[in-house]
Amino acid sequence: MKTALVISPHADDAAAFCGATIAKFADDGWHIILVRVTDDRKDSVGLTVEQTIAKNTEELHAAVKILGVSEIVELGFETDMLADVPLGKLRERMVYLFRKFKPYAVFSFDPFGLYENNQDHVRVAQAVDEAYWIACFDKHYPEHFAEGLEPFSVCERWYFARQLSKVTHYEEVAATIERKIDAVCAHREMMKNTINQYQLQVKTWGKQVRWLQQSKDGDMKPLIGLFLQEQAKGLAQEACWDTEVKLAEAFRLERFGGLEELFQMMAEPLNESEPAPVRAELDHPQEEPTNEIEEAHIIPLDIKERIRIMGHHHLCAGAFDELLKMPVFRIGYASLVDHINPNPDLIVETVYGYGQFCYHCVYFSQDEGRCTSGWKNKLAKDYAVLEHLGLKPGSQTRLEDLQKMLAEKVSYQKLEDFCGPGGPGKCEFYALGVCQKSFAALREKYGIESK
C-alpha cells in the first residue's frame, strides 16, 4: 500500500485544493495521511478561540472521512502566524514526517504558486519543498536517527496553488468531485468565514449579494458546488478534455526533473517493491516533433545497408548486438541506433576522421579535438586498430566478416590494451563488460580458441 502525505496548512486546504484527487487515491487503496499544520483558532465568525478550535477540528474529522483520509497528524502551530515561525523549525517538522511516514507522494502548496496572499500557505510550501531534499541527508537532524528513523526521499511532489505558475498534470476527477464538494461544505465554520469576507468586501463596494447570506444561513452546497464544479470544468477545458464527461484538478507534479528521461531508460524494478503508479505525462512525455529535413541530413539514407565508422569503432562492431540494446549506449547515440540494422550483410565502411557515431556522441566536440572524455585524440587508436585488423580507410567489409576477423585477431589482452582502463584508449563502455562477453561469444561462434 502506498502512502500519500497531504500537507494542509489549515483544515480546509486539503479538501479545497486537492480533495477530489485525494478521494481518488483513497479509492485506489492509498493510505492517506493529512497533516494539519495550524490549529485554525481564528477561522470563524462570532465564536471564541476555544469554540473555534473545537468546531474546526470536529468539522475536519467529518471532512476527511468523506475523502477517505485514514489518519490526521496535528502540528498545532498558531493559525495565521507561521510568518513568525522560523522557516527552519517548520522544515524540521516536515523532514521528520517524511522520514517517519515514508510517503510515496506528498501534496502541498506550490512555493512558486501565483497570487498567494496567505503567509501560512507560503511558509508551508517553502518548508515542504526544502524538506523534500533535506530528508535524504544523513547529517540533518541526527535526533531523528536516534529515534530509529532513516534518511528518506519522497518520490512524487504534487503541488497545488491558487494559480500554478506551471501545470504539468491534470488529474481526472469526475468520479470524486461530489465528495470534494461535500468535504468542503463539511468545513462549515470556515466556509462561513470565507463568505463573510466576501460580504464585507461587497458591502464596501456599496452592494449586497443575497445568495451569500442565504448560503451562510442555510445550505451552502449549491453555492460551493457551483463554484467547485465550474473550477474543475475550467481546468478540464485547459487539459483539452470533453468537459461533458471529464473534470480536473491541476498540479505541478514533480518527480526527477531533468533526470526523468535518463531514469525512464535505465531504471529496473526493485524486487520487493510495489509497482510504480503510471503517470502518463512523466512516463510518456510528449515527444518533440522531429524535424524531418534536419534529420535527413544527419541520418544517411542508406544506413540500413551501410555504415561508415572510424578505426577504433570497428572494435565496437564485435559487440553491436549487445551495445545497440544498452540504455547507456542509446542515450549517447539514440537517434542513430534506432536506424542501424546490425545484420550479417551490413557493409561497414572504414573512414578516416569523424565517423557517423561521432556526430551523435554526447562526448563529441569540435573544439576539443575528437572527444571530450577519456583521451582527447583517438586518431592514434584508430590507426593502431586498423593496422592490427589489416584494414585501411575506404575498406568495405560485411559485418559478419568483420566480426569473424575480430574473433580471430583480437585476443582478450589486445581488447584490454585497446579499450581497457589501463591503456591509452580507455572506453566508457568497456567497463560495462559487454564487449568482453560479446568477443568471447564471437570466438565460440567461429570455433576460435580463447586466448
Ligand SMILES: [Zn+2]
Ligand atoms: Zn489555508
